[in-house]
Amino acid sequence: MLAAQLDSYLADMQMTATPKQKQQLLDFVAMLAKWNKAYNLTSVRDPEQMLIRHIMDSLAASPHLVGERFIDVGTGPGLPGIPLAIMNPDKKFVLLDSLGKRIRFQKQVQFELAIGNISSVESRVEAYQPEEKFDGVLSRAFASIQDMLQWCHHLPKPTGCFYALKGQLSDEEMANMPEGFELTDVFELKVPRLDEQRHLLRVVKAA
Numbered sequence: 001m002l003a004a005q006l007d008s009y010l011a012d013m014q015m016t017a018t019p020k021q022k023q024q025l026l027d028f029v030a031m032l033a034k035w036n037k038a039y040n041l042t043s044v045r046d047p048e049q050m051l052i053r054h055i056m057d058s059l060a061a062s063p064h065l066v067g068e069r070f071i072d073v074g075t076g077p078g079l080p081g082i083p084l085a086i087m088n089p090d091k092k093f094v095l096l097d098s099l100g101k102r103i104r105f106q107k108q109v110q111f112e113l114a115i116g117n118i119s120s121v122e123s124r125v126e127a128y129q130p131e132e133k134f135d136g137v138l139s140r141a142f143a144s145i146q147d148m149l150q151w152c153h154h155l156p157k158p159t160g161c162f163y164a165l166k167g168q169l170s171d172e173e174m175a176n177m178p179e180g181f182e183l184t185d186v187f188e189l190k191v192p193r194l195d196e197q198r199h200l201l202r203v204v205k206a207a
Contacts, residue, residue: 002047007022009056010022013191021086024113028086029055030047031105031109041076053194057080059083060189064200065136066136069134070084070092071130071136072138074142075096075097077102080165081095084138092117092119093117094121094130095119095120103120103121106120125152129154133155135157135160137156137160137161139162139163139164145201149181149203150178162181166200167196169186180206183201186202
C-alpha cells in the first residue's frame with residue numbers, strides 16, 4: 001500500500017528513484033513509526049501521513065539544492081536530511097541536533113538502511129564549529145528566518161547559502177531580513193496530497 005503511494009507521489013513530483021532508494025524511504029518510514037512509540041520523535045503518528053508530511057515534504061526541496069556538502073540544522077529524527085540523502089547519493093549531509101535520542105535514532109537508521117552519505121552530530125548549532133564549511137545550510141524547524149541566520153551564520157562557505165523550508169510566508173518576516181543577508185529565491189513547493197502552503201527560501205550572505 002505505502003509502496004504504491006510512494007510511486008504515485010514520486011511520479012507527481014516528477015522524481016525518479018531506484019528500487020533501492022524507494023525501499024530505503026519506506027524502511028525509514030517504518031523505523032520512524034516504530035521508534036516514535038517509545039521516543040516521541042514526531043507528532044505525526046500515521047505512516048501514510050509520515051510519507052506525505054515528512055518524506056515528500058522533505059524531498060520537495062531536492063531539485064533546488066546546489067553543491068555537494070550540506071548541514072541539516074535542528075534535524076530532529078533526520079528531516080529533511082535523511083530523505084534528501086537517500087535521493088542524492090552524490091551529496092553529503094551532516095545531521096545536527098541537540099537531543100541524544102534523536103541522534104541515536106539517526107545512527108540506527110544509517111546503520112540499518114546502509115546510508116553512506118550522512119553523519120550525525122549531537123550539538124547546539126551555535127556551539128558547532130565544523131572543520132569544513134558547507135555549500136548549503138538546511139532547516140525545516142526554525143521558527144523564523146531571522147533566528148536561523150543568526151544561529152547558523154558561521155556554517156556556510158563564502159559561496160554557500162541557506163535553505164529554509166517554510167509553510168505559509170509572513171510578510172513581516174520577509175521584510176525583516178537581517179542586515180548582511182539577501183533573499184535570492186522563493187520557491188513555491190508542491191507536495192502531493194498536502195493542501196497547505198510550502199515554500200523554500202534561499203538566502204545568501206550579501207556581497
